[in-house]
Structure formats: structure tokens, C-alpha cells
Amino acid sequence: MDFKGEILVEAPRDAVYAKIRDARFFVSCIEGVRDLEEVDATHYTAVMESKVAYIKVAFEVAVELLRDEAPALIEAKIEGRPMKIAGRLTARSVTRLEEVGDGTKIIYETDLSLTGKLGSLGRTVLAAKAKDMEKQFAENLRNAFSAPKTEAAI
Secondary structure (H helix, E strand, C coil), X not given: CEEEEEEEECCCHHHHHHHHHCHHHHHHCCCCEEEEEEEECCEEEEEEEEEECCEEEEEEEEEEEEEEECCCEXXXXXXXXXXXXXXXXXXXXXXXXXXXXXXXXXXXXXXXXXXXXXXXXXXXXXHHHHHHHHHHHHHHHHHXXXXXXXXXXX
């Protein structure tokens, strides 16, 4: 399954790149990710929990940073296995950052494959779940860069 999209963030590209490249910040924007461990500068492990249709699943995932071209591009490979059911998750993600006025456009492409019981759920169910996660990630990312709102003094 291929997922593509864009997120516009009101922050300079260098700042957005630095935040996205910070693994702790990045996973804080993804609901259900916990136990992040940095193996080295380009390898990470974590647990990702989610509910897909009627199945609640937790994946042990390993992430490898394949390309890091600051501040314009990050490419990563993700591999994981569900903790209680048979299957496998593999994904390759490319994120590009483009300057747009005073902000940054994040353009992402992810090629995701699930095998086993989750893979048998079907593309429609998995695509719907991925869209929900994508919306939440984009909202969390935008909120992280939005200026704090202050109330006017009366």
C-alpha cells in the first residue's frame, strides 16, 4: 500500500528538519508509540500499539535511517512483527521538506506492506486506519510548531 501526502507547517525548514530528525520528538507525534530506544545514530527500536478494525495489535519495530540529506530529505526503512499474532510489517518512507514562504511543506511517501492476519484484513480497512493515524500525526506536528496563544489583557 502506498500512502502519500503533504503537511504544511508554519516554521522554517531547518527547524522542522531538526525536530523531525529528533526521534523522541517524532514518535511523540505518533499515537501509540512507546519504549523508543536509540541503538545508534541511524537505528532505533520501539513498540507501536494500535487497533485495526477489531484487532488490537502491538508491533516491535526496528527503524533504519537510510538517507539523511539535511535539511531536505529523510528516508527510513521500518520492519516489525506483531507481538501476539503471526505477521510482518515492512515499510519504506521518504520525507522531503520544501520551503514555502516562511513555512515548510513536508511531502511524504510511504510504501507499507503487512502480512499475516493483519494483511488479510484488506486494503480498505488498513487504508482507513492509516488515514486516521496520518491526520493525528499531522495535527500533532502542526501543534508542536504553532505559536502559543495568549489572551489579551483586559
